Amino acid sequence: MGIRGLKNIRDEYDVIVIGAGLGGLTCANMLARRGNTVLLLEHHTLLGGLAAYFRRKKHIFDVALHGFPVGMKKTCRKYWNRDISDRIVPLTGIRFDNPQFQLETDYTKESFIKILIEKFGVPQEAVAEFFEHTRRMNFYDGDNSTTRELFQKFFPGREDVWRLLMEPITYANGSTLDDPAISYGIVFSNFMDKGVYTFRGGTDLLMKMMEEELLKSGVDIRTKVLVEKITMENGRVTGVMANGEHIRTRAVVSNANLKRTVLEMLDEEAVPADFRKQTEKLRVNNSSCQVYIGISENEKIDFIGDLLFTSTAEKFSENLMLDKNVTSRTFSVYYPSIRPEHNRYAIVSSSNARYEDWSGLTEQQYRADKEHLAEDTLDHLEKYVPGIRKKIDHLEVATPLTFKYYTRHIGGASFGTKFEGLEISNRLPERIPGLFFTGSVGIIMSGWLGAANYGVIVSNNVERFLKNSNG
Numbered sequence: 233m234g235i236r237g238l239k240n241i242r243d244e245y246d247v248i249v250i251g252a253g254l255g256g257l258t259c260a261n262m263l264a265r266r267g268n269t270v271l272l273l274e275h276h277t278l279l280g281g282l283a284a285y286f287r288r289k290k291h292i293f294d295v296a297l298h299g300f301p302v303g304m305k306k307t308c309r310k311y312w313n314r315d316i317s318d319r320i321v322p323l324t325g326i327r328f329d330n331p332q333f334q335l336e337t338d339y340t341k342e343s344f345i346k347i348l349i350e351k352f353g354v355p356q357e358a359v360a361e362f363f364e365h366t367r368r369m370n371f372y373d374g375d376n377s378t379t380r381e382l383f384q385k386f387f388p389g390r391e392d393v394w395r396l397l398m399e400p401i402t403y404a405n406g407s408t409l410d411d412p413a414i415s416y417g418i419v420f421s422n423f424m425d426k427g428v429y430t431f432r433g434g435t436d437l438l439m440k441m442m443e444e445e446l447l448k449s450g451v452d453i454r455t456k457v458l459v460e461k462i463t464m465e466n467g468r469v470t471g472v473m474a475n476g477e478h479i480r481t482r483a484v485v486s487n488a489n490l491k492r493t494v495l496e497m498l499d500e501e502a503v504p505a506d507f508r509k510q511t512e513k514l515r516v517n518n519s520s521c522q523v524y525i526g527i528s529e530n531e532k533i534d535f536i537g538d539l540l541f542t543s544t545a546e547k548f549s550e551n552l553m554l555d556k557n558v559t560s561r562t563f564s565v566y567y568p569s570i571r572p573e574h575n576r577y578a579i580v581s582s583s584n585a586r587y588e589d590w591s592g593l594t595e596q597q598y599r600a601d602k603e604h605l606a607e608d609t610l611d612h613l614e615k616y617v618p619g620i621r622k623k624i625d626h627l628e629v630a631t632p633l634t635f636k637y638y639t640r641h642i643g644g645a646s647f648g649t650k651f652e653g654l655e656i657s658n659r660l661p662e663r664i665p666g667l668f669f670t671g672s673v674g675i676i677m678s679g680w681l682g683a684a685n686y687g688v689i690v691s692n693n694v695e696r697f698l699k700n701s702n703g
């Protein structure tokens with residue numbers, strides 16, 4: 233996988249991409265395909281960023297492969313290759329289980345409409361209007377309303393309906409009822425069309441296939457390389473300092489954390505004061521905890537659904553979803569069909585989490601809290617997989633500190649920055665000529681599809697910059 237360290241690289245590149253998350257990978261691939269010399273630098277040993285996987289004993293665990301919209305199929309076909317695209321398949325069993333309702337859906341529009349009308353008793357016209365309204369929502373409309381106001385308008389006082397519509401999105405990207413309705417509408421419409429999809433073969437295979445494609449496109453990939461600084465001369469980007477060496481380039485695309493890029497990787501005097509201030513105020517998204525459960529070789533799990541959104545909270549509450557005393561968990565179940573040759577079951581439990589709740593603990597307390605989370609998770613899983621403890625071969629917990637360690641995101645943010653990050657990201661090349669950002673910002677550019685699509689958009693901007701600059 234890649235080549236470690238800075239061996240055999242050019243003296244100068246057209247573009248250096250910092251970070252091999254889905255945004256950085258896609259951007260690098262597009263730029264190299266168009267004939268630019270591209271160096272991709274990743275501090276970790278593996279490509280993927282948050283789209284990560286890891287091996288333990290004979291298990292392979294996927295960190296962020298729970299589901300994405302069908303649009304990922306087209307994105308992969310156009311900007312990667314057909315083999316990758318063809319492996320994107322639908323998930324069929326998505327279950328909700330909470331004190332307000334229990335239901336199963338394939339997450340298609342048809343299924344949701346039926347559930348809203350038949351199970352929740354919402355008038356057909358209100359459902360139709362809601363779907364039409366969210367479908368028409370456009371980022372450039374300048375609509376300032378919140379998701380709460382959107383729900384209040386179409387489903388007044390129906391907290392059970394709000395929960396159905398909001399809880400999976402809050403799980404998926406930490407967004408709240410007070411975030412802009414427009415971001416909710418776009419994400420909802422993306423998902424709520426043809427259901428939720430996954431990658432057959434797992435994240436390890438996807439990254440292998442992406443690496444092959446990057447090499448074919450001519451990208452120089454180097455892992456275990458930490459970019460420390462972005463260098464500038466005469467008001468424009470000239471290179472990066474990485475593993476103590478200076479590498480020259482005409483443009484830099486950062487897929488590292490947006491705040492870190494602006495506030496830590498550039499010299500202070502290189503950043504206009506107003507832009508610095510704006511970036512300092514930028515909020516990062518919340519983080520996650522996960523419990524990875526490897527099932528013994530000879531054990532089986534009956535089909536209990538692919539994705540289980542479970543909660544013991546009486547009502548939907550974003551605060552409770554972030555609470556260290558976990559009430560809401562999403563169980564992702566990986567059956568052997570995801571990796572047919574591997575023939576193993578695994579379950580990953582994910583919950584939203586606050587970095588502050590996990591940082592600053594003593595080593596002993598941190599370990600005890602992780603153990604408590606693991607045990608509590610198994611207690612809950614028992615309801616869906618009776619006798620789960622006897623079936624387990626491996627158990628491991630990730631906290632916000634784990635996410636920070638592997639990706640260097642401030643606060644171990646799972647979904648980059650809040651909505652206002654998009655403006656900062658878009659304005660970055662105006663304020664720091666030659667520097668671009670791609671990766672999770674806001675909700676729209678987050679997740680596998682959002683990050684990959686943003687990589688394409690930014691590659692077009694970089695291409696334009698390179699053509700227009702004579703340096």
Ligand SMILES: Cc1cc2nc3c(=O)[nH]c(=O)nc-3n(C[C@H](O)[C@H](O)[C@H](O)COP(=O)(O)OP(=O)(O)OC[C@H]3O[C@@H](n4cnc5c(N)ncnc54)[C@H](O)[C@@H]3O)c2cc1C
Nearest residue numbers: 251253255275281282296298299459488646671672679680
């Ligand atoms: C628990 C969890 C579950 C998720 N589930 C889903 C899901 O089911 N569906 C979905 O669509 N999305 C999911 N996501 C979100 C999705 O994985 C991310 O939004 C997406 O992968 C982020 O891509 P990115 O381009 O922003 O880069 P990131 O993945 O954030 O990668 C950034 C990369 O930059 C590297 N880097 C940082 N600093 C430096 C530096 N100085 N030098 C070199 N390299 C550096 C990091 O190591 C990392 O590889 C999940 C995320 C989490 C945490």
